[in-house]
Amino acid sequence: MTLPLEGVRVIEVGQALAGPLAGVLLADMGADVIKVEKPDGGDDARIWGPPFGPDGVTSLYFHSQNRNKRSVVLDLKSAADIDALHRLCEDADILIQNLRPGVVDEIGIGPEAMLKRHPRLIYCSIWAFGYKGPMRLKPGFDPLLQAYGGMLSVTGGPDDPPTFCGASINDKATGMFCTIGALAALRMRDRTGKGCLVDTSLFDSAVHWVDGQLNAYLATGIPPKRHGTGSGAIVPYQVFDTTDHPVCLAAGNDRLWARAAKVLEHAEWGTDPRYATSARRVENRAELVGLIAAVMRTKSREHWLAAFEKAGVPCSRVNDIPQLAETEQLAASEMVQDLPNGGPRVLGLPISFDRNRPRSARPAPKLGEHTAEVLGRLAKR
Numbered sequence: 001m002t003l004p005l006e007g008v009r010v011i012e013v014g015q016a017l018a019g020p021l022a023g024v025l026l027a028d029m030g031a032d033v034i035k036v037e038k039p040d041g042g043d044d045a046r047i048w049g050p051p052f053g054p055d056g057v058t059s060l061y062f063h064s065q066n067r068n069k070r071s072v073v074l075d076l077k078s079a080a081d082i083d084a085l086h087r088l089c090e091d092a093d094i095l096i097q098n099l100r101p102g103v104v105d106e107i108g109i110g111p112e113a114m115l116k117r118h119p120r121l122i123y124c125s126i127w128a129f130g131y132k133g134p135m136r137l138k139p140g141f142d143p144l145l146q147a148y149g150g151m152l153s154v155t156g157g158p159d160d161p162p163t164f165c166g167a168s169i170n171d172k173a174t175g176m177f178c179t180i181g182a183l184a185a186l187r188m189r190d191r192t193g194k195g196c197l198v199d200t201s202l203f204d205s206a207v208h209w210v211d212g213q214l215n216a217y218l219a220t221g222i223p224p225k226r227h228g229t230g231s232g233a234i235v236p237y238q239v240f241d242t243t244d245h246p247v248c249l250a251a252g253n254d255r256l257w258a259r260a261a262k263v264l265e266h267a268e269w270g271t272d273p274r275y276a277t278s279a280r281r282v283e284n285r286a287e288l289v290g291l292i293a294a295v296m297r298t299k300s301r302e303h304w305l306a307a308f309e310k311a312g313v314p315c316s317r318v319n320d321i322p323q324l325a326e327t328e329q330l331a332a333s334e335m336v337q338d339l340p341n342g343g344p345r346v347l348g349l350p351i352s353f354d355r356n357r358p359r360s361a362r363p364a365p366k367l368g369e370h371t372a373e374v375l376g377r378l379a380k381r
Contacts, residue, residue, distance in 0.1 A: 001356050003030025008186070010094045011036060011085070012069070013076075013109075015043045017142070017168055018126045018202065019098035020065040021175030026094070026182070027068035028349035028358050034088060034374055035069045035365065042071070042367040053344045053364075063364040064346040067339055071365035072374045076107050085109065087378045089118045094182050098126035101137045111197045120195045122185045124178050127201035140202055142168040149206025154213050157228040173205035227285075235281040235288060236260070239318055240296040247296065247304050250314040254278060259311045263304075264295045339363040 008031040012023035020035070020043065027033040037043050043066070049059035072088075074081040089095060095114065097104055104110045104125075111123045125131065128140030146152055146164055156163030181198035188196060207214065212233065213224040229248070230238035236257075239248045251260040254277060258270035269275050269291070274284045281288055296304065301317060308315035317323075324330060334357050337348040343363030351357075 001353070001358065003358055004353060005030035008032070008094065009092045010034070010096065011088050011092045013085075013095070013097040013099060014126075015098065016045055017065060017171035018174040018178070018200075019096050020045065021172060022096050022124065022126070022178040022182070023069060024065050024067060025175065025179045025349065028360070029351070030358070031094075033069040034092075034370070035066060035071050036074050036076075036085065036088075037071055037367060039073050039075050039368075042073070046367065054342055058364065058366075060344055060346070063339065063344050066364040067343070067346065067360045068362055069365055070370035070374060071368055072371045073368035076109070082108060084375060084378065086117060088374070089114065089121055092118075092121060093186065094122040094124060096124045096126070096178065096182070100139050101127055101129075115195055115197060118195065120189060120193065122182050122189065122195050122198060124182050124198045124200070126174055126178055127199065127203070129203045130201040131199050135203075142171045142202065145170045145202040145206040149203060150210050150214070151206060154210060154224050154226060154232075156226050158226050160226060160228075169209065170202045170205045173208065174200050174202050177205060230285075230289070233282065234278065235285050236292055238289070240293055242296055242301045242304055243299060245301040246318045247301050248316045248318055249292075249296075249304075249308065250316075252314065256313050257281065260308065260313045263307045263311050263313060264292065266291070266295070333357075 005026060008026070010023060010026050010031045010033040012019060012033055013036045014020045014023055015037075023033045023035065035043070041047070043062065045062045045065065046058055048061045051060045052058060053060055053063045074084055076082060076085070097109075111125060114123055115121060127136070128145070129135040129138055140148075143164060146169075147162070149170070151170075152162035152164060155165060177200045178198065181200060185196035185198050188194075216232075217223060224232055228238065230236075234250075234252055237250050237252065239246050249260065251257040257275070257278075258267075261267055261270035261275075269288075273280065275281050275288050305315055305317065319327065330336065335347050335350065336345055337360055338345050339360050339362075341363050343360075346360075348360060349358050
């Protein structure tokens with residue numbers, strides 16, 4: 001299939017997750033992504049295992065975030081290799097970097113220097129805490145930003161300790177925001193002919209995730225509470241136990257709540273002034289959730305799934321990862337792909353074009369696998 005970013009060249013000076021994720025999203029959409037790695041071991045994520053890929057050395061994590069790329073080894077402490085990076089950027093469209101804050105300026109490849117020399121370049125910087133403020137030069141990883149960004153304080157049950165989200169959502173969100181910014185800047189370059197500096201940070205992403213709670217606090221001065229699997233703004237919108245397996249019930253508006261009340265065989269709850277509107281249900285959360293929980297515990301998961309589905313009320317089983325892996329829906333989505341040339345199975349791009357999901361054209365590269373190929377092209381120019 002023809003991919004939308006064919007002909008776009010990306011230089012990724014990235015490591016760990018946020019930078020490489022931005023790179024792999026662009027690569028999966030057709031861009032030629034050249035990954036620049038340090039000579040001593042390359043991207044640290046290469047050894048973030050187990051599990052490892054078929055070679056028993058390269059982590060599955062690295063395979064997942066670096067498929068469809070070419071690897072070039074450059075020592076960015078070397079003037080000659082910095083010059084090689086500049087030459088790569090001469091016909092590149094996007095540069096992505098998530099080196100430790102301050103490093104790019106120290107070695108002369110900060111945005112001001114690069115955009116002066118390459119005025120059509122889209123320069124994407126990924127920070128831990130952002131390009132200004134007292135913490136701008138501090139490093140950071142996803143769990144640190146979950147902690148600093150308030151996410152831990154609103155995750156888990158009322159009496160739980162601060163609780164991490166099980167996925168690296170700040171890294172992933174930042175990689176996605178970087179990609180969105182890069183594509184928007186490319187569109188602007190189509191109009192102006194000029195490149196652009198795009199800044200994203202794990203801190204900005206972390207704050208973005210808690211925007212509802214932070215907005216509410218700024219408006220009311222009331223700190224948000226933890227509600228376990230529930231929502232602070234919608235009731236019922238959480239997991240309930242049944243006689244065998246838990247179920248997630250999401251009656252997201254008053255109409256759905258009235259239907260849910262009938263399914264629960266308490267139609268009067270749908271018109272009771274204490275519960276009839278969303279705001280009143282939130283005010284009377286503890287009482288109402290207790291009533292619902294008592295009813296839900298009287299019948300099985302399959303009973304409730306069938307009953308709520310028949311009534312048109314959103315409801316789902318609660319899968320663990322092995323159960324998710326076996327679902328027909330995952331198989332139908334074609335998200336799971338076998339990387340070519342004996343590569344491992346990994347999840348692909350969560351976007352389809354004309355109802356076709358892009359397939360990976362190449363596995364994650366070996367360290368420096370394409371150095372001669374790419375630098376040899378520069379020598380011929």
